[in-house]
Amino acid sequence: MFTYKIPRNLSSEIQIGARVIVQFGRKKILTGIIGKVHNKAPQAYEAKPILEVLDERPSVNPLQIRFWAWMADYYCCHIGEVMHAALPSGLRLSSESKIQANPDFDRENAAYPLDEREEKILDALENQKELTYEDCEKILGIKTVTPILKSLVAKEAILIFEKVQEKYTPKVETRIRLREDLAKDKNALEAIFEQLLGKEKQESILLKYLRDVPVFQKPELNEKGLDKATILEEGDSESSLKTLIKNGIFESFKVTVNRLQEVEPERVPAQLSPSQQEAMSQIKAQFEEKQTLLLHGITGSGKTEIYIQLIQEVLESGSQVLLLLPEIALTTQIVSRLQEVFGSSMGVYHSKYSDNERVEVWNGVLRGRFSFVVGVRSSIFLPFDSLGLIIVDEEHESSYKQFDPAPRFQARDAAIMLAYFHQAKTLLGSATPSFESFYNASQGKYGYVELKYRYGESELPDYFLADLGADRRKNLLKLDSTRLLREKIQEALDKNEQVLIFQNRRGYAPYIQCEDCGWTGECVQCDVSLTYHQFTEELRCHYCGYKEKIPTSCPACGSTQLSTKGMGTERIEESLSLLFPEARMGRMDLDTTRNKYGYQRILDEFGSGQLDILVGTQMITKGLDFGRVTVVGIWDGDRILNFPDFRAGERAFQQITQVAGRAGRRSEKGKVIIQTRNPDQDIFTKVIAGDYDSFFQQEMVERRNFFYPPYVKLVKITTRHADFKTAEKAAIALHREMAQIAVKKIVLGPEKALIGRIKNQYQFESLIKLDRSGATQTTFKEKLAEITEELQARPEFRSVRWIVDVDPS
Numbered sequence: 001m002f003t004y005k006i007p008r009n010l011s012s013e014i015q016i017g018a019r020v021i022v023q024f025g026r027k028k029i030l031t032g033i034i035g036k037v038h039n040k041a042p043q044a045y046e047a048k049p050i051l052e053v054l055d056e057r058p059s060v061n062p063l064q065i066r067f068w069a070w071m072a073d074y075y076c077c078h079i080g081e082v083m084h085a086a087l088p089s090g091l092r093l094s095s096e097s098k099i100q101a102n103p104d105f106d107r108e109n110a111a112y113p114l115d116e117r118e119e120k121i122l123d124a125l126e127n128q129k130e131l132t133y134e135d136c137e138k139i140l141g142i143k144t145v146t147p148i149l150k151s152l153v154a155k156e157a158i159l160i161f162e163k164v165q166e167k168y169t170p171k172v173e174t175r176i177r178l179r180e181d182l183a184k185d186k187n188a189l190e191a192i193f194e195q196l197l198g199k200e201k202q203e204s205i206l207l208k209y210l211r212d213v214p215v216f217q218k219p220e221l222n223e224k225g226l227d228k229a230t231i232l233e234e235g236d237s238e239s240s241l242k243t244l245i246k247n248g249i250f251e252s253f254k255v256t257v258n259r260l261q262e263v264e265p266e267r268v269p270a271q272l273s274p275s276q277q278e279a280m281s282q283i284k285a286q287f288e289e290k291q292t293l294l295l296h297g298i299t300g301s302g303k304t305e306i307y308i309q310l311i312q313e314v315l316e317s318g319s320q321v322l323l324l325l326p327e328i329a330l331t332t333q334i335v336s337r338l339q340e341v342f343g344s345s346m347g348v349y350h351s352k353y354s355d356n357e358r359v360e361v362w363n364g365v366l367r368g369r370f371s372f373v374v375g376v377r378s379s380i381f382l383p384f385d386s387l388g389l390i391i392v393d394e395e396h397e398s399s400y401k402q403f404d405p406a407p408r409f410q411a412r413d414a415a416i417m418l419a420y421f422h423q424a425k426t427l428l429g430s431a432t433p434s435f436e437s438f439y440n441a442s443q444g445k446y447g448y449v450e451l452k453y454r455y456g457e458s459e460l461p462d463y464f465l466a467d468l469g470a471d472r473r474k475n476l477l478k479l480d481s482t483r484l485l486r487e488k489i490q491e492a493l494d495k496n497e498q499v500l501i502f503q504n505r506r507g508y509a510p511y512i513q514c515e516d517c518g519w520t521g522e523c524v525q526c527d528v529s530l531t532y533h534q535f536t537e538e539l540r541c542h543y544c545g546y547k548e549k550i551p552t553s554c555p556a557c558g559s560t561q562l563s564t565k566g567m568g569t570e571r572i573e574e575s576l577s578l579l580f581p582e583a584r585m586g587r588m589d590l591d592t593t594r595n596k597y598g599y600q601r602i603l604d605e606f607g608s609g610q611l612d613i614l615v616g617t618q619m620i621t622k623g624l625d626f627g628r629v630t631v632v633g634i635w636d637g638d639r640i641l642n643f644p645d646f647r648a649g650e651r652a653f654q655q656i657t658q659v660a661g662r663a664g665r666r667s668e669k670g671k672v673i674i675q676t677r678n679p680d681q682d683i684f685t686k687v688i689a690g691d692y693d694s695f696f697q698q699e700m701v702e703r704r705n706f707f708y709p710p711y712v713k714l715v716k717i718t719t720r721h722a723d724f725k726t727a728e729k730a731a732i733a734l735h736r737e738m739a740q741i742a743v744k745k746i747v748l749g750p751e752k753a754l755i756g757r758i759k760n761q762y763q764f765e766s767l768i769k770l771d772r773s774g775a776t777q778t779t780f781k782e783k784l785a786e787i788t789e790e791l792q793a794r795p796e797f798r799s800v801r802w803i804v805d806v807d808p809s
């Protein structure tokens, strides 16, 4: 937190949580939030004055400031970084330079001669009070105006100043209504109709308006008017409407409208099944004692309906509710289910929203329009002031963790803390709980409620392991698909059912290789191979976005024997189209869902039966509820197991169970086909048996023996620098210092990171395992901050970056 000076004239406006602006350097204006008002001048720097207070009513509440401070502390970052993540950028200010004539300048008797261009600018300033740089560019018809403006400043002819602007702009709509006195006076209106005799086009527009807006029965409707698109029907001419306005029969006016859609509720919450009801009453009973509760309900057990009932009860009691979802891909389907019940009293908050839309949700929460919000991880930052319940759906999802930039927070864990600040409850829901949450439940720290049956008639699917090796030996493999998978897909297609195919790799092929010399395409900035994208005919780096054209011959040896290796979703889609030419194919991955409605479009097409087979990445694994999906194929079961991480087993169990759970969610029993080279692996046996408990027990033994969470706390520190040697030296220096910190811990590394170089930065990693007891964590984090600060002060390490990741995922 920084300390600013409060100029005397502003002191009456200062309130905690209000936005203020402060000048940094000559050109930069920053937005800040008042966190605390005090009388202690800072020692290390001179406090800058506050230029202006932006809010009459604070934009941020004291609970949020407490929450930000906790987050900065816990995740080892600056509170400014938390604020940056928390405030929608529309609430931060932008500044723009403006040009004004210097009133003291005497153009006739100027001390220095002005050239033609300078004169032109001054001419323009005689007619216009202010100009932007862009205006000047237009006036002079050139791109670089800075030298000219500088010269004008030097000659004291103009002044340049910063004009601060709110980024958020309300949406304004033009509406049209009947002139007020006509709407009150039947005779006057009749006179108008006489006037319009023979002018049929105008008459018909007026008639249609009066049909939609009964001005005498409901004058308030006329006050609101209609927008142009509603008034004009097919065949109506816009010019007739313009004439009506010109002649004063209609008047046009402007209103500020919501960007967020208005939706009316369509249904009441569903009647819960007996087992859902049982779960519901257990949840309520356990919430009497526990702050946090884990709802472990198998896929398709109807957790969403339970959420809906709980949400409604909490809202009725007058408190606010937040429902967190891991990814936007998921929100589309659940949001429409929730909207059926809650209509537009529910706010939706996610990254595909524009800045302006996000500001409207923020303000909607602040002003009480939304007491219920559904959103992705950043919605924990909304200005709630009286939360009663936070639900974290699919709580095991790793996308709850913010990876980059700071704050590198885990939204599930942060939500539990946020609920604590509000004295609210947290409900964690999942069919495959994270080991952390399940462990906490087994220790009695969290409540625990189970839902063991699917809703209605449906049952969990049957699993089949398809042996890739055996099929290859018997020559049964076609385009990397086993006979079993092909048969099951065909059976589903024959019955007009749908198929989901999962592969956790987008693009066409993970890499291309030269058959002669073994060359593979690598990113020029990162130590990773480039992914082959057929559609765009590119090799692309999935880490930094670098791309290049696909080479026609090997850049190393010139051979033309280049071949693609491995399967990405794009290639699987192609293979399946060849194998099932009659099937209608779709694909859902990062590449097909980049625009705002990408998800919606694909899901709508699939949901309405316009597609038979949908290939996708992890986007299709969770939450989706489609009745006609009976077959789920896991293209490469071994790839799922190959995470280089202590969580590999846990992740694989979750991913397979979740994607399998999309099959057979109505009456027809589902089938799940896993293609693998090693069908005998223990994990498959456990997943197929749905034996979460014993899998958990077994993995926990390993975690305990090798000191992994939840038995220890992990902190990962990445040291980054453009020069390999410097990065390595800095990592070693840090390591030595950390080893000295007197707390119970294990320090591993430093090692070259799994991806040794990203965007031309070399990276080394240290992993620290901290004892969970007492003040170990706090002490360690405090000392760590001192150490990195001290190392950063050494000239050789000045441009080294240290990235601290607490609870890395």
Ligand SMILES: Nc1ncnc2c1ncn2[C@@H]1O[C@H](COP(=O)(O)OP(=O)(O)OP(=O)(O)O)[C@@H](O)[C@H]1O
Residues within 6 Å of the ligand: 270, 271, 272, 273, 276, 297, 298, 299, 300, 301, 302, 303, 304, 305, 430, 431, 455, 622, 623, 624, 625, 661, 665
């Ligand atoms: N009480 C109910 N009345 C009517 N339909 C219900 C009820 N409960 C659940 N359903 C239906 O059963 C299906 C599965 O429910 P839901 O999607 O909530 O399961 P889930 O537990 O969230 O599953 P997953 O973890 O796989 O996402 C949905 O189509 C839902 O509409």
Ligand SMILES: [Zn+2]
Residues within 6 Å of the ligand: 523, 524, 525, 526, 541, 542, 543, 544, 545, 546, 759
């Ligand atoms: Zn790269």
